[in-house]
Amino acid sequence: SSHSSTHYKVADPPLVREAIQAMSEPVSPPEREIPGDLFDSIVGYPDVKTLVRYALEAEKPAHLLLSGPPASAKTMFLLELRRLPQSYYALAATLTAAGLADILFVYEPRFILIDEVERLSPEHIGVLNSLMATGIVSETKHGKTRELELDTRxxxxxxxxxxxPQDLLSRFTRLHFAPYTEQEFIEVSQRVLSTRENTSMDNAEYIAMALWRLHEQDADVRQAVQIARLSRGDRQR
Structure with missing residues (x-):
């Protein structure tokens, strides 16, 4: 009969459902590799660059804390790491009350980059401590709890x-930075301004030397960037 049919019994219905679901899900593009020029704009600190790369490539999360005086390239390392896919940069002082938890729930970053970390609020410290200790982010609002497990560095x-707090510090590998010397500050300013701000090497050197005369070891490459943008290559501005 044209209306006859043959029926088959599926041996493992849950497995079939999983297979169908997997086929219907969009295929994620492969993650980009670590840029070959990562940290090229940073002068010196070869040991730190090596250790950071080890942390990036580690099979399990490894957490690094960069400490030291102002203008010692700490933020520059974080801004370079910001170039990585699935990274999120946050300035601790600007986070809202639920900011860190919201960032983790919404973006699920593979790398969370926190600048001025000592300015985190107690609430944020609790979230960070849990993330680093267990990989779990948990938050209760209005009687409802949400929880997420992440593989975040x-x-x-x-x-x-x-x-x-000491319990938070103990979860980091700490790397202490010495301040730049005058020559190192001039070199890194030239490299950053020429590659990122299209400033001539001569003008970059002029800006860096002027900043060093004013501030010496407190001179900051971020100040050099601002001056380069304001002056637009005109030394009389």
Whole structure:
């Protein structure tokens, strides 16, 4: 009969459902590799660059804390790491009350980069501690709890990091930065301004030397960037 049919019994219905679901889900593009020029704009610190790369490539999360005086390239390392896919940069002082938890729930970053980490609020410290200890982020609001498990690496930077709780500090590998010398500051300013701000090497050197005369070891490459943008190559501005 044209209306006859043959019926088959599926041996493992849950497995079939999983297979169908997997076929219907969009295929995620492969993650980009670590850029070959990562950290090229940073002068010196070869050991730190090596350790950060080890942390990036580690099979399980490894967390690094960069500490040291102002203008010692800590933030530059975080901004370079910001180039990685699935990374999120946050300035601790600007986070809202639920900011860190919301970032983790919404973006599920593979790398969380926290600058001025010693300025985190107690609530944020609790979230970070749980993430680093267990990989779990949990939050209760209005009687409802949400929870998420992540494979996130934490890279943080700060000046007075000893203000942080000891249990949080113990979860980091700490790397201490010495301040730049005058020659190193000039070199890194030239490299950053020429590659990122299209500033001539001569003008970059002029800006860096002027900043060093004013501030010496407190001179900051971020100040050099601002001056380059304001002056637009005109030394009389």
């Amino acid at each position: 934490v890279f943080a930077a700060g000046i007075r990091v000893e203000k942080l």
